[in-house]
Amino acid sequence: MESSSGQILTIVNAPVAALIGLAIVAAPALVVMLQSRDARALESCRAEMQQAGAALLAAMEEDPDGFAPALSPVKGALAPVTGYHDGAMDDSRFLYLGYMFEDEQDFNAFREYYTGRTSNSAPFEDAIPLSKPRAGGRNAILRLRVMGDGPDGSAWKTWYQNPSRIPMLYERSKHHAMRGAHVFFLDGHVEFIPHARTTAFPLTRGMAGGVMELDALQPETSQ
Numbered sequence: 001m002e003s004s005s006g007q008i009l010t011i012v013n014a015p016v017a018a019l020i021g022l023a024i025v026a027a028p029a030l031v032v033m034l035q036s037r038d039a040r041a042l043e044s045c046r047a048e049m050q051q052a053g054a055a056l057l058a059a060m061e062e063d064p065d066g067f068a069p070a071l072s073p074v075k076g077a078l079a080p081v082t083g084y085h086d087g088a089m090d091d092s093r094f095l096y097l098g099y100m101f102e103d104e105q106d107f108n109a110f111r112e113y114y115t116g117r118t119s120n121s122a123p124f125e126d127a128i129p130l131s132k133p134r135a136g137g138r139n140a141i142l143r144l145r146v147m148g149d150g151p152d153g154s155a156w157k158t159w160y161q162n163p164s165r166i167p168m169l170y171e172r173s174k175h176h177a178m179r180g181a182h183v184f185f186l187d188g189h190v191e192f193i194p195h196a197r198t199t200a201f202p203l204t205r206g207m208a209g210g211v212m213e214l215d216a217l218q219p220e221t222s223q
Contacts, residue, residue, distance in 0.1 A: 045093070045171060046182055046190050052094055053169050053184035055085030066146035066156075067126075068168070071098030075118035076217035078170075095170040095215055099128065099141050100160055100186070104207045106134075106141050111210050118217070127155070144168060147186065163187040167202040170211055181208070 059082070060068045069080035078095040079088070101107050113128045127140040138159040145156050147163045160166065163186035171181040180194040183202055193203040201207070 042192065046192065048093060049169055049171060049182045049184050050190050052084055052086075052091075053188065053190065056080065056096075056168060057188055060144070060146050068098070068144035070143070071096065071124050073118065073121065073123055075219045076215060077219075078211070078215050093172060094184075095172060095211055097144075097167055097170065097211075098124070099143055100145075100166050101141065101202065102134075102160070102166065103201055104204050107202075107207045107210060110141055111214060114214055115217075144186065164189065165201070170202075170208075172215075 056068055059080075060066055069082045072079045072081045072089070077089065078097070079091060080096050080098075083089045084091050084094070099106075099110055101110065109130055110128060116122075117124060124143075126143045128142075130139050130141065133139045136159060138155075140155070142155055142159070144166075147156070147160060166186040167183050168186055169184035171183065180192055181203060182190050182192050184190050193200050195203070198205040198208075
């Protein structure tokens with residue numbers, strides 16, 4: 001005859017076993033649900049960046065000289081001086097670069113320039129001089145501008161050849177659960193770059209960290 005303690009143990013174990021079985025059955029569905037949620041969040045971020053970038057490209061087309069909006073002179077405000085398409089002046093989603101970078105070396109020169117100009121409340125220039133010429137004789141980093149605009153032989157025509165590799169907008173870190181960030185390029189496409197690809201320009205470890213450092217700078221306060 002089964003003891004009362006054995007009966008109690010059987011009664012207790014039955015619901016536990018049922019719960020374990022239910023968890024095993026539900027686990028794949030939960031994984032799918034979470035992946036679907038992350039995919040929707042990722043697509044929403046991509047669409048938002050596409051809209052903001054398209055507005056910047058439209059502003060370039062409307063500018064008589066083909067320039068993108070100037071970079072805000074406010075320290076730590078990596079945004080167009082005119083604001084974004086929705087009126088935001090220092091957006092919680094995007095970081096605007098303002099200049100034509102081809103690699104991390106360009107960005108490092110810009111970072112030094114940016115820190116110096118904003119510390120002295122000086123306006124940004126259309127060209128940032130480089131201490132040493134780059135490939136093709138390029139001796140400056142130029143402000144974002146429609147590719148090919150200007151007379152034959154102009155720097156914007158001769159120095160830059162591939163707008164699909166020139167970043168305009170950076171997505172702020174930790175904006176969604178996916179480990180990586182969207183980047184909007186001068187040719188109008190948006191690319192998601194995983195953090196695992198830390199050697200992939202423009203989301204190299206050094207450049208990503210440098211952009212966040214500039215974003216964290218605080219404006220000067222009057223005494």
